[in-house]
Amino acid sequence: MPPAHAQIPVDDETYVLVLTGAGVSAESGIPTFRDLGGLWEQYPVEQVASPQGFRDDPQLVWSFYSERRRRGLTCQPNPGHLALAALERRLGERFLLITQNVDELHRKAGNQRLLEIHGRLYQSRCAHCQRPPFDDERCYDASGAPPLCEVCEAGGRMGLLRPHIVWFGELLDPRHFLEIEEFLERSRSGRLVFLAAGTSGSVFPANTLVDQARAAGAETWLVNAEPPDNAQRFERFVQGRSGEILPRLFG
Ligand code: BV8
Numbered sequence: 001m002p003p004a005h006a007q008i009p010v011d012d013e014t015y016v017l018v019l020t021g022a023g024v025s026a027e028s029g030i031p032t033f034r035d036l037g038g039l040w041e042q043y044p045v046e047q048v049a050s051p052q053g054f055r056d057d058p059q060l061v062w063s064f065y066s067e068r069r070r071r072g073l074t075c076q077p078n079p080g081h082l083a084l085a086a087l088e089r090r091l092g093e094r095f096l097l098i099t100q101n102v103d104e105l106h107r108k109a110g111n112q113r114l115l116e117i118h119g120r121l122y123q124s125r126c127a128h129c130q131r132p133p134f135d136d137e138r139c140y141d142a143s144g145a146p147p148l149c150e151v152c153e154a155g156g157r158m159g160l161l162r163p164h165i166v167w168f169g170e171l172l173d174p175r176h177f178l179e180i181e182e183f184l185e186r187s188r189s190g191r192l193v194f195l196a197a198g199t200s201g202s203v204f205p206a207n208t209l210v211d212q213a214r215a216a217g218a219e220t221w222l223v224n225a226e227p228p229d230n231a232q233r234f235e236r237f238v239q240g241r242s243g244e245i246l247p248r249l250f251g
């Protein structure tokens with residue numbers, strides 16, 4: 001394992017593709033999913049993060065996401081988020097950030113070249129009509145009826161609103177994968193670095209991005225508190241907290 005002050009050299013030819021997971025937001029006070037005390041210990045995944053769960057009990061799903069909205073509103077980006085926003089300012093088009101996190105802290109930190117592949121906690125959409133997702137910080141509790149779509153109502157139909165989140169068993173937005181492929185193609189003219197940070201690598205298809213990047217010639221790095229299951233898929237592993245490591249990782 002390289003010394004804690006391992007550095008990724010960055011020059012005018014360097015392209016950096018980053019994948020973050022819940023571990024990057026842990027130091028902002030947002031619980032991860034699979035660590036001790038994580039979200040999936042308190043809530044059965046299939047009941048609160050699947051289409052079937054939403055069909056069975058939309059109120060339970062809305063109280064789960066409302067609790068996360070409420071909690072997230074008081075959380076701020078940590079030095080790990082800020083380091084990635086600074087790297088984007090330094091690299092511009094030679095930077096792309098893919099996040100599995102729905103907490104929007106990368107957005108708050110200033111990242112714009114950002115793909116939120118599992119959705120956005122502070123947006124809702126209609127589960128029945130095609131209205132686009134819209135900003136929504138409202139928190140609903142389990143006692144009230146789940147929120148209804150005003151567009152459907154105006155048309156005399158009943159449509160439930162749902163969080164704009166990709167649940168288990170749902171497809172990710174194909175446009176995100178096109179943007180990733182375009183970035184990987186463009187990076188062939190330079191030197192590509194793939195960095196994953198704060199992710200257990202448990203979820204498909206996000207956990208295949210390291211393979212896609214390696215196939216495009218990337219040097220692969222992982223920053224994580226613990227060696228996750230897929231650590232062996234990375235050439236370099238820097239163990240520790242992302243809030244401490246990311247600010248000093250790029251030379
Ligand atoms: C799809 C929204 C096609 C919810 C999320 C059987 C085998 C393999 C795959 C499957 C299978 N059955 C079904 C599948 C596919 C499934 C999947 O992968 N399931 C897994 C769980 C087995 N995937 C899907 O369904 C995807 N869609 O594949 O469509 C399809 C359809 C049907 C059937 C097959 C295929 C959709 C996936 C999206 C699900 N939605 N989020 C919400 O957020 O409310 S995923 C959820 O997990 C979160 O987004 C989260 O980000 C993501 C990944 O978790 P991590 O971010 O990695 O978080 P975790 O807690 O796991 O780890 C944190 C890490 O950080 C730890 O390692 C810890 O050590 C570290 N850490 C902690 N603190 C720090 C730190 N590191 C650094 N610093 C710190 N301070």
